[in-house]
Amino acid sequence: MTHVSIVDIARLAQVSPSTVSRALQNHPRISPERRAEILALAEQLGYRPSQVARSLVTGQTHTIGVVASDVTDPFVAEVLKGVESAARSAGYGLLIAMSNRDPSQEITAATVLLDHQVDGLIVISSRAPDRYRQLPRARENAAGGVAPVVLLNHDFSEAGVYSVRMDNAGAASAAVTLLSQLGHRHIAFVAGPGGGQSSHARLAGYLQGLAANHLTPLPELILQGAGMLEDGWEALTALQTMQPRPTAVLCYNDLAAIGLLAAAARSGVSVPDALSVVGFDNVPLSAYTVPALTTVEQPKAAMGQAAVRTCLRALAGEPAPPIVMSGQIVLRASTGVCRLSDRA
Numbered sequence: 001m002t003h004v005s006i007v008d009i010a011r012l013a014q015v016s017p018s019t020v021s022r023a024l025q026n027h028p029r030i031s032p033e034r035r036a037e038i039l040a041l042a043e044q045l046g047y048r049p050s051q052v053a054r055s056l057v058t059g060q061t062h063t064i065g066v067v068a069s070d071v072t073d074p075f076v077a078e079v080l081k082g083v084e085s086a087a088r089s090a091g092y093g094l095l096i097a098m099s100n101r102d103p104s105q106e107i108t109a110a111t112v113l114l115d116h117q118v119d120g121l122i123v124i125s126s127r128a129p130d131r132y133r134q135l136p137r138a139r140e141n142a143a144g145g146v147a148p149v150v151l152l153n154h155d156f157s158e159a160g161v162y163s164v165r166m167d168n169a170g171a172a173s174a175a176v177t178l179l180s181q182l183g184h185r186h187i188a189f190v191a192g193p194g195g196g197q198s199s200h201a202r203l204a205g206y207l208q209g210l211a212a213n214h215l216t217p218l219p220e221l222i223l224q225g226a227g228m229l230e231d232g233w234e235a236l237t238a239l240q241t242m243q244p245r246p247t248a249v250l251c252y253n254d255l256a257a258i259g260l261l262a263a264a265a266r267s268g269v270s271v272p273d274a275l276s277v278v279g280f281d282n283v284p285l286s287a288y289t290v291p292a293l294t295t296v297e298q299p300k301a302a303m304g305q306a307a308v309r310t311c312l313r314a315l316a317g318e319p320a321p322p323i324v325m326s327g328q329i330v331l332r333a334s335t336g337v338c339r340l341s342d343r344a
Contacts, residue, residue: 004042004046004047005047006047008045009038009041009042009045009047012041013037013041015034019034019038020038020042023035023038024038024042061116061118062093063092063093063094063095063117063118064083064087064092064093064095064119064120064121064122065095065097065110065113065118065120065121065122065147066080066083066094066095066097066121066123067096067098067099067109067110067121067122067123067126068096068097068099069099069100069101069106069125069126069127070098070099070100070101071096071098073227074254074255074281074283075254075281075283075300076125078301078304079124079152079300079303079307081300082300082301082302082303082304082308083122083304083305083307084304085301085304086305086307086308087308090308090312092119092308092312095116095118097109097112101127101193101226103127103128106123106126106128107128107131110149119147119315120148120149120150120312120314121147121148121149121150121311122149122152122304122307123149123150123151123152124152124153125154125196125198126151126154126156126196126197127193129154129161130158132149132158132160146160147160148161148311148315149162150164150310150311150314152165152303152304152307153166153168153196153197153198153303154196155197156197160314162310162311163323164303164310164322164323165197165198165303165323165325166198166298166299166324166326166327167324167325167326168201168202168205169201169202169204169205170205170326170327171280171296171326171329172201172202172204172205172208172250172280172296173205173206173208173212174209174296174327174329175206175209175250175278175280175296176205176208176209176210176250177213178278178329178331178335179250179278179335180213180215182248182276182337183337184276185215185247186221186242186245186246186247187215187246187248187250188221188222188223188235188246188248188250189206189221189222189223189251189252190225190232190249190250190256190257191224191252192226192252192253192256193226193227196227206250220242221246223235223238225251225252225256227252227253228256228259229255229256229262230259231251231252231255232255232256232257232258232259232262233259233260234259234263235251235256235260236260236263236267236269237263247275247338247339248276248277248338249275249276249278250280251277251279251280253279253280254279254282254283254293256279257278257279257280257286257293257334258285258286258289261290261293261334264277265290271334272333272334276334276338277293277334277335278293278295278296278334278335279293279294279334280296281295281297281300282295282296282298282330286330289334291332291333292334293332294333294335295330295332296327296328296329296330297327298325298327299327302325306323306325
């Protein structure tokens with residue numbers, strides 16, 4: 001398909017290219033009648049303005065950069081859907097780069113996107129929030145200002161850096177309370193990646209939940225992980241060797257919980273009769289596991305949309321205070337009442 005230019009429209013309208021340009025920009029020197037005539041002709045010809053040319057005029061590229069920790073993670077994928085829909089509605093495109101959960105790669109990815117003159121930056125599950133203060137010169141956008149950085153699921157206070165996150169600690173504490181109300185007294189926790197703030201917050205929430213329900217925290221009940229399927233798979237062996245054996249486990253995310261369910265099924269461990277399992281995120285697959293996974297719902301798409309709104313507010317020079325969202329427990333078949341013989 002041949003690209004239609006302003007010159008083509010000008011030739012057919014029998015006016016100068018500058019007149020067409022003014023009409024497309026709603027310039028006051030163009031009469032409403034002439035402007036309507038030129039716009040109708042442009043639409044008829046299928047004219048699309050050059051983004052590069054428009055950025056030279058407006059000082060903006062109308063592009064938001066997104067650094068994603070791992071696009072294969074269902075949580076990240078769902079957040080990206082929210083980011084994309086909100087950006088598209090606002091007339092913005094996206095440039096996406098992956099950090100592969102590595103702090104150094106995250107900063108490299110952010111720098112590459114900023115070099116492409118994105119107007120702002122959204123970082124999903126940052127592992128290196130404090131390093132963005134080192135990029136003031138790189139963060140200059142096409143308009144000559146500083147590109148705002150929005151950290152998703154990270155609480156960080158810094159000039160030009162904004163945050164959208166969930167109350168991870170509160171949600172994890174509520175999950176422990178649920179298990180306690182079901183009669184569980186030995187509740188384990190499969191932790192997440194060490195560098196992530198959400199991992200630390202969920203561990204803190206787990207400990208807060210134990211304290212609120214008068215349960216004793218035991219170091220051996222906290223198993224290290226990285227938010228991967230294999231974490232849950234490997235956790236089952238450790239849980240089965242503990243004395244007394246835990247009757248319930250809260251996992252950092254649904255991936256670890258799904259790995260744990262798979263290991264339990266292979267080992268003949270009945271869920272929830274012998275072990276209740278709770279995940280975190282409520283990714284789509286969690287409703288289809290056997291048994292279906294009880295989990296904490298994160299408003300994933302809403303968080304992505306809020307990150308875009310925060311970025312656009314910052315670009316407009318408007319206040320963009322931190323946003324904290326609440327999670328809800330989705331009760332399914334992987335949790336049940338602890339048998340009396342298993343209670344402490």
